[in-house]
Amino acid sequence: MIILLFIVGFSFRGTEDDVIVAVQKHGPPNEIPMLKNSPELKQTMKGSTYADSIIQKEKELIQQEENQKIVYLTFDDGPSSDANQLLDVLDHYRAKATFFMLAPQIKAHPEVVKRMVKTGYAVGLHGVTHDAHQFYHSKKSPLHEMQEDQKVLEKITGVKSTLIRTPYGSVPYMLDSYRKEIESYGFQLWDWDIDSDDWKSNSKAFVYRVINEIKLMESVGKHPVILMHDRGPTIKYLPILLNWLNKNHFVTKNLEESMDAYSFKCNDRCHPFGS
Template sequence: MTNRRKRRRKRLFYELVLLAVVLVFVVGFSFRGSGDNIAAAVEKQGPPEMVPTLDWVPQPKQSMKGSTFADSIVQKEQELQQQESNQKIVYLTFDDGPTADAPKLLDTLDQFGAKATFFMLAPHIKEHPEVVKRMVEEGYAVGLHGVTHDASKFYRTKESPLHEMQEDQAVLEEVTGVKSTLIRTPYGSIPYMLDSYRKVMEAHGFQMWDWHIDSQDWNTSGNVFVSNVINGILRMEASGKHPIILLHDRAQTIQYLPKLLKWLNDNHYVTKSLDESMDAYNFKCENRCRPYGH
């Protein structure tokens, strides 16, 4: 009886081993049939809830502070900051557009590898949406200039500048998908942008930009504005400031713009766009502001 039990147990053991081998073969074959295409398997089953890890994989340190690698990163950042501070940077800004001449303006800027910022009016954005889309696609900065460009309407109350900029912002966002907070008020912030008006704009997240150099391209003939800009840049050079230059999207400006851009390139100036990470530059009231009409 004892020997029979032993034989029975031995046979049962071999049967279990054989069954296990068969199961392994069947499962493996099924997996090969449906799982050779990994993309199909992932699509069918979805991504794993957790990425598997191996115990022996070394874990990164929580902080690299004080390490040689961290010190080299800091040193590189300082070198880049120093390099930028040593660059001769100018910011070209164009108001009142986009006009029908804006494509030619972009072509001219592209020809010289120049960057710029465009402060645009809502009605003009609606008239020329394709060129505004092109501005965004080519990496130019787009900002807001209001709706009416009529001082009697724009500066009527402390809420009227806000309403015009919000409308302009909505139009620009609808056309390009960009929600810009960069603004330039018509004719600049002095003298009609009272401190109370400014607080309203700041409370709604708008950044108001004026300029260092007025090219006077809006009231001079020929290429006089080019000399105005060059002289203004040379005067500012000693101060170490990066000048913001006021220009306009208009045919005559575009006609003579290559002369200015060539001078900038020949004298190693770098043109950049304004952006929302910068501290906005604007004129301060300092007892110079007054309500419109007074």
């Protein structure tokens, strides 16, 4: 918004000096301005050379995004005692990731959670108990666990995340009434496109499973959300996957609250836990 205001002033004053001085004084913007996010300003600048140039840049950025090969790496159940090592690996490959974390684990490893936020990873919520009987006990229980997890994360990091992933995924126990309850409080439910099954063994087999699934999804133009877990064996073999992604020109990105959350639909598949 700051840079857009500079541009508006520039369009009225008609000199570049004001913009240059302002940018030198305040620094460049954190992101490229998008007129589509400011309809009032877009109307004010309509027809000007400056508005046309920004609109053209927006189109180029949108096209660039559509042409990118994007994957979303996500890690559940942490932070573990090995989480710093996981971040070291991700940092080495300059990979982005989203962490869906449990409240007790956040309390146990607060410094690594602070590091996640400081380094620019996305942090999300995974509840408190990871016990299906407790988590899916009633339509209020998922809400209460996520609210508690949210408070713990915010107290430690200052981040009030609305990104959530329910234990074991939203099907079959996350009934439609449960979903409406959490959504009414602003939470965004995320499942995944690719399940790595990394928890099933301590081998690197999960890496090749993920690579094969990525290839299939790339062929239909989808940007997959990949489920993995914050655990030692996954971290050990993660460099194989990251190296493959880099060699094949994939871009890793964080899940963001501005995105449309993807979750499984019940479609008559959901039922209360234990039934």
